[in-house]
Amino acid sequence: MSDVLELVDVSVVRDGRALVDDVSWSVKEGERWIILGPNGAGKTTLLNLASSYLFPSAGQATILGERLGSVDVFELRPRIGVSSSGLADKLPPGQTVLQTVLTAAYGMTAGWHEDYDAVDEDRARAFLDRLGMNDFVDRSFGTLSEGERKRTQIARSMMADPELLLLDEPAAGLDLGGREDLVRRLGRLARDPFAPSMIMVTHHVEEIPPGFTHVLMIRQGKVLTAGPLETEMNSANLSRCFGLPLVVERIGDRWTANGLPLS
Numbered sequence: 142m143s144d145v146l147e148l149v150d151v152s153v154v155r156d157g158r159a160l161v162d163d164v165s166w167s168v169k170e171g172e173r174w175i176i177l178g179p180n181g182a183g184k185t186t187l188l189n190l191a192s193s194y195l196f197p198s199a200g201q202a203t204i205l206g207e208r209l210g211s212v213d214v215f216e217l218r219p220r221i222g223v224s225s226s227g228l229a230d231k232l233p234p235g236q237t238v239l240q241t242v243l244t245a246a247y248g249m250t251a252g253w254h255e256d257y258d259a260v261d262e263d264r265a266r267a268f269l270d271r272l273g274m275n276d277f278v279d280r281s282f283g284t285l286s287e288g289e290r291k292r293t294q295i296a297r298s299m300m301a302d303p304e305l306l307l308l309d310e311p312a313a314g315l316d317l318g319g320r321e322d323l324v325r326r327l328g329r330l331a332r333d334p335f336a337p338s339m340i341m342v343t344h345h346v347e348e349i350p351p352g353f354t355h356v357l358m359i360r361q362g363k364v365l366t367a368g369p370l371e372t373e374m375n376s377a378n379l380s381r382c383f384g385l386p387l388v389v390e391r392i393g394d395r396w397t398a399n400g401l402p403l404s
């Protein structure tokens with residue numbers, strides 16, 4: 142298995158502070174990673190490195206075999222699918238759901254005058270269908286609920302047939318039904334052997350879709366642990382990560398965590 146992402150001694154320093162501090166981490170082809178950590182831990186910074194929108198202040202980052210700093214990022218970026226609220230904010234609210242997904246095939250966020258191929262349109266419709274967005278293709282993006290937006294963003298991130306898929310808090314802001322619906326759909330994607338390698342950031346172990354294989358826990362820019370979910374997702378690691386006593390349980394193919402009561 143080849144490396145999809147390799148960080149070696151990577152730090153990102155801003156205003157004299159290391160947001161990501163001496164991180165070494167490798168993601169192999171086909172793996173599905175969860176990044177877990179408290180607010181401000183450096184999760185989005187790690188994803189920004191993985192999507193080539195941020196360069197390390199120190200160390201080496203290699204994405205899909207290309208070393209950051211010696212590759213044209215405009216050639217690299219179309220190979221990486223991204224779903225994040227930062228990107229969603231750039232999507233024109235008046236554009237239809239279908240156009241919102243279609244523009245990704247051309248590496249753009251808007252494209253009123255594009256002459257799309259029928260093949261691309263079929264692909265966009267198929268991704269939207271897989272995400273349960275069939276009835277919304279002609280709705281404008283700005284009128285969607287949070288859950289519908291998240292599902293549109295994921296369909297969009299798949300459109301360019303990425304080799305690496307990055308999901309930044311895809312279940313944030315969803316109600317219980319919306320979360321469970323999304324987790325099921327991400328679980329189906331994670332188990333698809335033809336789906337790209339995936340990295341998903343979350344705050345909640347309940348949002349880990351079945352089929353995800355590895356976890357990286359980060360706190361104050363430093364990696365606490367990185368490895369298979371089976372061995373690394375445990376109460377001791379999670380308690381260290383979030384800084385309070387937590388009990389983590391596996392129920393079937395899902396995870397849950399609770400804080401211990403105050404004495």
Ligand SMILES: Nc1ncnc2c1ncn2[C@@H]1O[C@H](COP(=O)(O)OP(=O)(O)OP(=O)(O)O)[C@@H](O)[C@H]1O
Pocket residue numbers: 155156160178179180181182183184185186187
């Ligand atoms: N450009 C910047 N300059 C200075 N500090 C920054 C910059 N970008 C992010 N930070 C800080 O870096 C730290 C890590 O931010 P990051 O967004 O990666 O955390 P996170 O783990 O994704 O947090 P959250 O869970 O709250 O989204 C935060 O303390 C943030 O305030």
